Amino acid sequence: MNVTALAVAVALFALVTVLGFLAARWRKGDLDLLHEWGLAGGRFGTVVTWFLLGGDLYTAYTFIAVPALVFGAGAIGFFAVPYTIIVYPFVFLTMPRLWSVCRAHGYVTPADFVRGRYDSSTLALAIAATGILATMPYIALQLVGIQVVIAGLGITGTGIMGDMPLIIAFVILAAYTYSSGLRAPALIALVKDLLIFITVIAAVVIIPAKLGGYGAVFAAVPKEKLVLAPAQYGSYATLALGSALALFLYPHSITGVLSSSGRKVIKRNAAFLPAYSFLLGLIALLGYMAIAAGIKPDPIYGTQWAVPALFDAMFPDWFTGVAFAAIAIGALVPAAIMSIATANLFTRNIYKEYLRRDASPRDEARMAKLASLVVKFGALVFILALENARQEAIDFQLLGGVWILQTFPAVIFGLYTRWFHRWALLAGWAVGMVTGTAMAASQHFTAIYPLHIGGFDLRGYGAFYAFIVNLIVTVVASAVLNAMGVARGADETVEEDYVLGGEASAPDARREQLQTARVAG
């Protein structure tokens, strides 16, 4: 056991625990309201949102899995870089519209928006259920990230004692998320991101220096790993594009967007979040540094062992503690935001819609807090109880990416046009879900589907191909249903809702106007 590293990691963990509970008093709001608990009142400015989204999107699992993929498979693993480049222009163009319409109508989840736009609680349920299903395994993977770190600190044991550190970490996380809501991960994200930046910058300076420079690192990697084969180009591009289009459909990403205080905050973040992409690129290169350092895959953790083993071999003990704490805390932030986002979806789009229509804002907040506990303990039990849980979580997370991309037409196209018919969107979603799941299952849960059309090898990201099928069904069915004049439902949004400015007064005025209209109507 590495006692120094363990002591440093435990101390840092204790620090963020205190922060998590104190967060309830930060920018104080009435935490008995869903909007305050689950979106922190929507008052976060540019800097807090930058830390929050950075802490939310670049998860502990990312820090383990991306270098692990580069370590094991080489250049293809670097797709994480183009993925996180193109996601931000996409965010710049689309997310301010989502923010505006959600602010104008008090929507807390993407499914709330879909319900209001298309007048269909069924379509909203599909969106909400997809979001919950896609996020659950993602939470479980954060646990895997913590597990790897705990094992890296040399804590081993059998049975319940071996699982104790993970259980303690998660109980603490659940407690402060329950009491502080989104404020807790937002405050902890500051610590997390600083630790990650320090760790990575130290890593990319110290480790190559010990290995003889970057030239030596790349020279140690077999040539066929260093560059893509022509047959991989399509996979690389579709993995990047598909992942980028999917990222901001995940409930936890949208929660981050909606908690910001304005359109400008989102646009500025689209310009400054690429700093994390730079970091991610450096982290990806850790995979090659592990090869150069002669690290071998672990019998239990496989290639995921690469980064912890590399840190342990290269850093002094105390700094290994900092690095491992950075990864573990890096798991807590997204796990908290994901459980909050899932809880918001359950509360708004299932509980209030189907179980208790007359739920007051206070009932909503109470339900959401409870749901966030259930989600987290569900993930914990999943990881601890299942024999092969780590692989299952990875497989399901892959499917989660396939599924969440199928909500793209309803949510993103919905921001621009009402041309698509609600039943067509539902049909496209269903076909996309089935096609994507079947593609992934047929390949034993690997992301790449070997599509062949007319003698051409078009292998690529299965989620992306399922999305194309979804699009075709949605367009054709919309044309047919619209021509037949099937009822389209009422749209409670108007064009100007989508471009409302960031000034606090404007949306409030619009909301008052809406409320007056409702009372009058």
Added chain:
Amino acid sequence: MSAETRGRGWRRLVPLLLIIPFIGTLWVSSYASLEPALGGIPFFYWYQFLWIAISALLTIVVYLVERSEEKRGQ
């Protein structure tokens, strides 16, 4: 009127700059090679790092143009 509909002339086309990163990064065959290497780092890697900066700069340009439009409209 909003920032999105107010743009005039060439300024309306400025958001199209945001398409450039998609072309730069998704046209994989244009950069999937080891040479020219830079300080031992193969082309494939440093080129994509470069695109992180280009994409961020383009986003800043679009943001600043939109903001100046908004100010002029007020």
